[in-house]
Amino acid sequence: MGELEKELSYREYVLREEYTLHAPYNPEMEFYNAVKSGDIIAVEKFLQVPFCEKEGLGTLSDNDIQNFKYHLAITAAMLARNCIDNGLEHEQAYTLSDLYIKRADKCKTLSEISDLHSKMVINYTKKMREQNTHAIYSRHIIQCINYIYDHMHERITLEEIAADVNLSNSYLSRLFKKEMHMSVSEYISRKKIETAKNMIDYSEYSITDISSILAFPSQSYFVKVFKQYVGLTPGKYKRQAKSLAS
Structure with missing residues (x-):
């Protein structure tokens, strides 16, 4: 896979659709505020009524399953936007949105859609709870x-980042370590492996393609780093994930 193909493939992976919400304003805003604040208890109360039993969502398709798939996609997009407004990194927020929309497309029953919706909402809420407990980072x-996040599909170096933010390599390295409690290279590896896990969970890309798209120097190195952070090889993780989903 060439450099252009890798970039196009990655960009295709994180493409986002624009959606408009047609549900009642106040209850929905209470729901999104609970997610943004990372309030798990409040969110779980909202989730007591299964997603596919909610009223007032409107009809976007005469097919019930397709109708709720559309509404889950709307919710995914709105969750991403609301969480970004409250500080979640935009690429992380939109990548989650894309992944859950892809997963919804495979659902065959209303129950599966409701379960996926709950998992998605809880996932965003936990991300926000973690985000809200972090110290405020410097500009x-x-x-x-x-x-x-913008260059996840490329090989990223400290020198490139330092040039982009107009700092010296050594100063950026010290500053990053002080605020993030890890080196720049470790952070990049962690985020690439998080993205790889999500791609394994929610996309049809092969292990080889994921390694290439995320610009690992070789598949063997990708397997090594993945196992270092996850405790399993990508192949074993994929088999385990499929087993749990079935």
Whole structure:
């Protein structure tokens, strides 16, 4: 897979559709506020009524299953936007949205859609709870993080990031370690492996394609780093994930 193909493939993977919400304003805003604040208890109360039994969502398709798939996609897009407004990294938020929309497309029953919706909402809420407990990062570190997410499909170096944020390599390295409690290279590896896990969970890409798309120097190195952080090889993780989903 060439460089252009890798970039196009990755960009295709994180493409986002624009959706408009047609549900009652106040209850929905309470729901999104609970997610944004990372309030698991409040969110679980909202989830007591299964997604596919909710009223007032409107009819987007005469087919019930397709109708709720559309509404789950709307919810995914709205969750991403609301969480971004409250500080979640935009690439992470939209990648989650894309992944759950892809997963919804495979659902065959209303029960599966409701279960997926609950998992998606809880996932975003936990991300926000974690986000809200973190210290506020400096402007330069936020720029670094955004650069890493924007170039996840490339081989990223400290020198490139330092040039982008207009800092020296040594100063950026010290600043990043101080605020993030890990090196730049470790953070990049962690985020690439998180993305790889999500791609294994929710996309049809092969292990070889994922390794290439995320710009690992070789598949063997990807397997080594994946196992270091996950405790399983990508192949074993994929088999385990499929087993749990079936």
